[in-house]
Amino acid sequence: MNQPRILIFACKWCGFIGADAAGKKRTSLPSQFRIIPVECASLVETDAILRALAGGIDGIAVLGCHIGGCRYNNANHTAIKRLELLQDLLDTTGIGRSRLLLSFGTAHEDYQFEEIIKNFFDELILLPPLDPWLSPFGVIS
Amino acid sequence: MMLEKTKDIARQILEEKKAGGVFGLMKNEWNIIQPHLFEDPAELANLVLEPKWLLAKLAMRILRSSPENYKLAVICRGCDERALIELIKRNQIEKENLLTVGIACSQEQAAICLCERPYPEKLDAGEKVSGVDPFQDERVQKFLTGNDKERMERWADMLKRCIKCYGCRNACPICICDPCKLEDDVWVQRGVVPTETVTFHLIRAFHLSDTCVACGACQEACPVNIPLLYLQLSMRKTLREKYGYEAGIDPETRSPVLSSVFEKPDTDREYPAWINSLGEKDES
Numbered sequence: 001m002n003q004p005r006i007l008i009f010a011c012k013w014c015g016f017i018g019a020d021a022a023g024k025k026r027t028s029l030p031s032q033f034r035i036i037p038v039e040c041a042s043l044v045e046t047d048a049i050l051r052a053l054a055g056g057i058d059g060i061a062v063l064g065c066h067i068g069g070c071r072y073n074n075a076n077h078t079a080i081k082r083l084e085l086l087q088d089l090l091d092t093t094g095i096g097r098s099r100l101l102l103s104f105g106t107a108h109e110d111y112q113f114e115e116i117i118k119n120f121f122d123e124l125i126l127l128p129p130l131d132p133w134l135s136p137f138g139v140i141s
Numbered sequence: 142m143m144l145e146k147t148k149d150i151a152r153q154i155l156e157e158k159k160a161g162g163v164f165g166l167m168k169n170e171w172n173i174i175q176p177h178l179f180e181d182p183a184e185l186a187n188l189v190l191e192p193k194w195l196l197a198k199l200a201m202r203i204l205r206s207s208p209e210n211y212k213l214a215v216i217c218r219g220c221d222e223r224a225l226i227e228l229i230k231r232n233q234i235e236k237e238n239l240l241t242v243g244i245a246c247s248q249e250q251a252a253i254c255l256c257e258r259p260y261p262e263k264l265d266a267g268e269k270v271s272g273v274d275p276f277q278d279e280r281v282q283k284f285l286t287g288n289d290k291e292r293m294e295r296w297a298d299m300l301k302r303c304i305k306c307y308g309c310r311n312a313c314p315i316c317i318c319d320p321c322k323l324e325d326d327v328w329v330q331r332g333v334v335p336t337e338t339v340t341f342h343l344i345r346a347f348h349l350s351d352t353c354v355a356c357g358a359c360q361e362a363c364p365v366n367i368p369l370l371y372l373q374l375s376m377r378k379t380l381r382e383k384y385g386y387e388a389g390i391d392p393e394t395r396s397p398v399l400s401s402v403f404e405k406p407d408t409d410r411e412y413p414a415w416i417n418s419l420g421e422k423d424e425s
Contacts, residue, residue, distance in 0.1 A: 046344075046347050047322060047328055047340075047344045047347075050339055050340055050343045050344055050347070051328060051340055053339055054337055054338075054339035054340045067402060074401035074402075077400070077401035077402045078398060078399060078400070078401070080402070081397060081398045081402070082350075082398050084379070085347075085350045085351070085376050085379060085380070085398065086347055086350075088375045088376050088379050089343060089346060089347055089350065089372065089375070089376055090343075091289075091375065092284075092285060092292070092296075092371070092372055092374075092375045092376075093292065093293065093296045093343065093372070094289045094290065094291070094292030094293030094294070094295070094296055095289070095293065095339075096289045127289075128289075128290055130293075
């Protein structure tokens with residue numbers, strides 16, 4: 001069976017530091033994930049998330065700072081509200097809200113990052129593949 | 142009766158010069174119904190109210206191409222009024238330049254549109270009828286119930302039909318961005334069918350998440366009958382239940398998606414106190 005592929009958008013102040021620390025500690029993690037560091041979780045475009053799902057990515061994680069701990073004037077508040085709405089849309093169309101993992105303020109330590117990614121991976125393995133939705137123009141490699 | 146009252150109000154507006162023109166539907170000499178800008182009270186004899194025709198986008202274009210202090214009155218239904226208010230919020234229409242003549246929809250129309258509010262906030266002619274709960278409707282339940290796999294197959298079947306005519310985007314009274322992301326090769330390949338269903342339809346649906354006024358224009362414009370309105374229903378429900386927000390009711394209320402959770406707290410979220418790097422709790 002194919003391993004699920006995960007794309008992570010990590011805020012450089014929390015999630016990415018956690019990921020970095022997890023790497024420095026040489027934690028064993030599932031290999032099928034890629035991290036894109038972003039300045040703030042609010043800069044993650046919902047369109048990019050949808051584009052990734054269409055390109056055959058099985059799960060997307062958005063990691064940001066604490067509610068109340070944003071470096072950019074509470075920008076993560078708007079991000080969390082917007083992305084929760086996107087989860088509703090994904091639910092409606094049967095993609096399922098569990099394919100979009102939102103974590104705010106819980107990935108800034110290596111062990112937290114490790115736990116989140118491992119759990120997400122285990123969850124995605126159980127989900128049916130997204131075949132009918134795949135983009136007719138090929139898969140992101 | 143509703144028609145006569147609307148004509149009276151429109152005539153009054155034109156005669157008292159409250160507005161430069163009244164925008165509504167007209168039956169022309171070939172018995173074809175078309176949107177028309179009534180500037181002469183004598184023309185008002187040809188005014189009609191049916192069928193449902195979203196005039197908000199056209200009204201916006203008229204106001205944009207007119208002199209700065211030109212005032213326009215629009216004969217609008219509930220959905221049309223909500224769309225105009227959303228356009229005001231997005232700074233496309235000056236609030237001072239717009240007058241509305243609100244007319245109520247019939248019960249049959251409300252049932253066809255699955256409309257929750259088949260009347261405008263400022264009602265001038267007609268009787269309010271009660272709204273329909275879309276989630277009780279069989280057609281909607283077919284698409285919103287069942288497990289993920291069933292829903293996915295049902296939606297995939299529907300969206301695969303898309304011929305990418307951009308009708309849903311063009312008919313939507315609130316889709317006003319220029320340039321549009323759906324015309325950008327980064328997101329959706331142009332001029333290629335079959336459509337990339339996920340990107341095209343879900344990007345379009347999500348861009349309207351907190352703005353959709355549930356007028357159903359997208360669905361009516363669709364030549365292959367994709368039920369596009371049903372995509373918005375769950376997001377509208379979340380906004381209403383979590384933040385008590387509904388698009389197009391009040392021009393002053395901003396979308397909760399734009400504000401911080403402290404300004405507009407939602408009911409079921411917990412807010413952990415921020416702990417700084419020294420382990421001291423910040424109580425503010």
